[in-house]
Amino acid sequence: xxxxxxxxxxxxxxxxxxxxxxxxxxxxxxxxxxxxxxxxxxxxxxxxxxxxxxxxxxxxxxxxxxxxxxxxxxxxxxxxxxxx
Amino acid sequence: xxxxxxxxxxxxxxxxxxxxxxxxxxxxxxxxxxxxxxxxxxxxxxxxxxxxxxxxxxxxxxxxxxxxxxxxxxxxxxxxxxxxxxxxxxxxxxxxxxxxxxxxxxxxxxxxxxxxxxxxxxxxxxxxxxxxxxxxxxxxxxxxxxxxxxxxxxxxxxxxxxxxxxxxxxxxxxxxxxxxxxxxxxxxxxxxxxxxxxxxxxxxxxxxxxxxxxxxxxxxxxxxxxxxxxxxxxxxxxxxxxxxxxxxxxxxxxxxxxxxxxxxxxxxxxxxxxxxxxxxxxxxxxxxxxxxxxxxxxxxxxxxxxxxxx
Numbered sequence: 001x002x003x004x005x006x007x008x009x010x011x012x013x014x015x016x017x018x019x020x021x022x023x024x025x026x027x028x029x030x031x032x033x034x035x036x037x038x039x040x041x042x043x044x045x046x047x048x049x050x051x052x053x054x055x056x057x058x059x060x061x062x063x064x065x066x067x068x069x070x071x072x073x074x075x076x077x078x079x080x081x082x083x084x
Numbered sequence: 085x086x087x088x089x090x091x092x093x094x095x096x097x098x099x100x101x102x103x104x105x106x107x108x109x110x111x112x113x114x115x116x117x118x119x120x121x122x123x124x125x126x127x128x129x130x131x132x133x134x135x136x137x138x139x140x141x142x143x144x145x146x147x148x149x150x151x152x153x154x155x156x157x158x159x160x161x162x163x164x165x166x167x168x169x170x171x172x173x174x175x176x177x178x179x180x181x182x183x184x185x186x187x188x189x190x191x192x193x194x195x196x197x198x199x200x201x202x203x204x205x206x207x208x209x210x211x212x213x214x215x216x217x218x219x220x221x222x223x224x225x226x227x228x229x230x231x232x233x234x235x236x237x238x239x240x241x242x243x244x245x246x247x248x249x250x251x252x253x254x255x256x257x258x259x260x261x262x263x264x265x266x267x268x269x270x271x272x273x274x275x276x277x278x279x280x281x282x283x284x285x286x287x288x289x290x291x292x293x294x295x296x297x298x299x300x301x302x303x304x305x306x307x308x309x310x311x312x313x314x315x316x317x318x319x320x321x322x323x324x325x326x327x328x329x330x331x332x333x334x335x336x337x338x339x340x341x342x343x344x345x346x347x348x349x350x351x352x353x354x355x356x357x358x359x360x361x362x363x364x365x366x367x368x369x370x371x372x373x374x375x376x377x378x379x380x381x382x383x384x385x386x387x388x389x390x391x392x393x394x
Contacts, residue, residue, distance in 0.1 A: 012147045016139025017103030039089045043273055044310060046104065046111035048096045061100035065107030065299075066307030079307075 015061065020047070024064030026079040030055055034076035041068035041077060086274055087281075092119045097127075102145035104137035107306030109270055109296035109313070110217045111137065114188060116273050117215065120280035123148070125184040128162050130155045130198060132190035133224040133298075134217070155193055159201030162187045163210030170211075184284055185212040192222045194293075195231035195253050206260040206289045213283050213290040219298035220250070227301045234321075235380070236373055238360045239301075245363055249380065254293050258391075261330035263288035269295050269322060271314035275335060279326060286328075295322045303359025315354040320381040323388055332392045342389035351378050 010016075030041075035055060042050045044067050049058040069077040097118030098104075104111045110133055118125075127150045129135050135152055138144050153161045166185045172178040194202060194216040202214055221239050222228040229239040229246055232253070236245040257265050264286045268276040276294065283290040297312040299305065304312060316322040317337060324335040340346040352374060355361040364373050 008141060010138065010142050010144035012099055012144050014099050015101030016099065016143035016145040017101055017137070018139075020101045020103075023106060037090075043089055043092070043116065044112055044270075046098070046106070046108045046115070047100045047102065048098055048115060049100045052094050058100055063106035065309070066305070067107050067112070067309055070307040071310050 019060060020063050021058075021060045024059075024062060024082055026064050026066070026081045027059060028057060028062065028064070028066065028068050028077045029080050030057065031076045031078070034074045036074050036076075038073060040071050040073065044068060044071050087277055089274070092277065093122070095119050095123055097146055097148055098137075099145050099147055101139075102137045103139045104133065104145075105298075105300055105306070107299050107309045108133070108137065109219065109294075109298060109309050110134045110188075110190075112270055112309065113215075113217050113276070113294045113296060116270075116276055117186075117280050118148075120277045121184050121186065121284055124181060125186060126151065126165065128153060128158065128165060128185070128187040128212075130158050130187075130189050130193040131224065132188075132193060133219070134188055134190070136224050155197045157201055158187045158189045158193050158198040158214065159203070159205030159210075162212040162214065163205045163208060166211045187212065187214050189214065189216055190222075190224070191216060191218040191220060191232035192230050194218075195251060199253070202291075203256075203260065206257060206262050206291070209262065209288045211287055211289070213280075213292065216253075216291070216293040217296040218293055219296040219301055221298070221301045223298045223301040235377065236361065236364045237302075237358075238363055254291075257291045258327050258330060258332065260289075262291060264326070264328055265291040266326035267293045267295075267322070267324055269313045269317050269324060270297075270310050271317060272324065275324065282326075301360075303362075304357045308357060312354070312357065315349065318349045319351045319354040320348040320385055321351065321354055323384065325388065325392075330394075332388070332394070334388060334392050338385075338388075342385045342392075348381065348385075351381060 042052050049062045069079050098111045220232045227239050228241045231251050233246050235249045266279040324338040
């Protein structure tokens with residue numbers, strides 16, 4: 001950590017912008033029965049927080065933008081309001 | 085031969101938890117571009133949203149080497165980097181495949197501040213890819229107008245709507261007659277992927293511009309980022325084409341629009357969900373303004389259709 005103050009070099013890590021999942025106002029929920037594995041949600045997620053293998057959503061970093069739900073051709077993803 | 089989504093590699097240039105806004109089009113585009121370019125790449129960035137998304141030192145959200153440079157120098161830095169790599173390979177200090185050098189620049193760094201450097205790099209035919217993610221404003225600093233802001237769009241510096249039309253930088257780059265250039269849209273990811281793969285395989289200067297609907301800048305719901313990209317193309321407001329050494333080819337669906345085989349959707353469909361046009365759509369002279377925008381779209385389509393015949 002001390003070195004990085006002298007040397008202005010950043011290293012890639014998850015969560016460089018903090019725990020961005022806390023920004024979310026509604027969360028995407030996948031209905032696995034409707035999913036036809038087209039992978040559009042994986043391709044379009046700006047955070048890369050949907051896994052390619054099983055479409056598991058990483059809620060630590062998902063910002064809840066809703067692009068996955070809007071673009072899903074099977075309407076398998078629904079946006080559910082976050083309760084505080 | 086077209087690639088399928090499931091065949092795209094699991095390479096991510098943007099790691100989860102970046103500091104970008106929710107639904108950021110730059111992050112979506114960079115993820116698709118990354119899958120096409122592969123891991124062996126170096127990115128050059130000028131001040132833009134994509135730089136602000138990196139996060140704070142000592143963390144970075146990008147998984148590849150990134151060089152942050154000053155605003156006007158995208159072309160010069162990209163060219164310098166690729167020439168330095170060439171020199172190191174010539175001296176034998178580096179072995180293996182040369183990394184793909186690319187610049188990831190907003191419309192401010194391409195249309196306005198960086199234009200002369202990019203034009204010079206295109207004329208020198210430096211071996212790198214220039215990407216312009218065009219969100220039609222200086223969104224990073226709070227949505228000021230740029231040379232790419234379209235006619236009548238409201239920004240913080242054009243509160244009554246921009247009075248002049250945007251400039252056509254893709255056309256300017258076309259007339260530099262560079263080895264490869266293309267325009268792309270988020271709504272056609274396989275088209276974007278193919279164009280990036282093609283650019284990677286060509287030596288010399290390449291230019292790819294991606295329309296990036298910006299939800300805080302254009303004032304629409306973040307979930308509509310891709311939907312608006314699609315409406316931009318279907319209404320003819322954004323044209324998809326590519327060119328090799330100035331030989332222009334229109335891509336679908338723009339080709340069908342230009343040939344008159346399909347009709348563009350009404351431009352109001354594209355504008356109505358954007359808060360930056362709310363003033364225009366409530367204006368007493370609304371019909372007049374919309375007719376002027378549609379006339380501009382028809383002119384552009386006719387121009388590009390005839391240019392493709394050259």
